[in-house]
Amino acid sequence: xxxxxxxxxxxxxxxxxxxxxxxxxxxxxxxxxxxxxxxxxxxxxxxxxxxxxxxxxxxxxxxxxxxxxxxxxxxxxxxxxxxxxxxxxxxxxxxxxxxxxxxxxxxxxxxxxxxxxxxxxxxxxxxxxxxxxxxxxxxxxxxxxxxxxxxxxxxxxxxxxxxxxxxxxxxxxxxxxxxxxxxxxxxxxxxxxxxxxxxxxxxxxxxxxxxxxxxxxxxxxxxxxxxxxxxxx
Numbered sequence: 001x002x003x004x005x006x007x008x009x010x011x012x013x014x015x016x017x018x019x020x021x022x023x024x025x026x027x028x029x030x031x032x033x034x035x036x037x038x039x040x041x042x043x044x045x046x047x048x049x050x051x052x053x054x055x056x057x058x059x060x061x062x063x064x065x066x067x068x069x070x071x072x073x074x075x076x077x078x079x080x081x082x083x084x085x086x087x088x089x090x091x092x093x094x095x096x097x098x099x100x101x102x103x104x105x106x107x108x109x110x111x112x113x114x115x116x117x118x119x120x121x122x123x124x125x126x127x128x129x130x131x132x133x134x135x136x137x138x139x140x141x142x143x144x145x146x147x148x149x150x151x152x153x154x155x156x157x158x159x160x161x162x163x164x165x166x167x168x169x170x171x172x173x174x175x176x177x178x179x180x181x182x183x184x185x186x187x188x189x190x191x192x193x194x195x196x197x198x199x200x201x202x203x204x205x206x207x208x209x210x211x212x213x214x215x216x217x218x219x220x221x222x223x224x225x226x227x228x229x230x231x232x233x
Contacts, residue, residue: 025211036096047089047101076107099198106176131161
């Protein structure tokens, strides 16, 4: 058996493609956030103030808004009902910061309204985490034990759970951004021309999730091509 095949083979092109997609997405979101972080909102809301205003407009009063360290580390935690805004968003008056804060509010609203894809994604979290950690263990064991197909298939199936999580994340993120843009306009936090700028920031952020899903799919495809039962002898 040619063990060197697994250290260099044509499927490495899939890893390169995935890396390029991820890099482009990260550069785009960083570039747009940096650009529109310099554009202050005319209504004078900070990210935290905008978040508070949006939540109250939707009758949500049990979500705490907190500052967290880091840049673009913003997230909504449904377990503790906390909206965590990064240092570059919490006290920032820019249309970019307000857009990010509104996006996280979108997740809080999803949670409050029982949005099905978010509920499904939350249920997938432990399965996806376990699958992503153990999948490679089974694949390595499968290789060690003379390309044991049972172990390899188990590894591929477990990795598929992580891929499914990435796919379910897409509608959750797109919906949160859609809610955010609509509410920013309806509440008067941003004017029409400001909403269009915020839309560009959120569209770039959405591409990072698309890139993550594409990367996971390409990795799964590579595993299937390498270990999906094809004869290597």
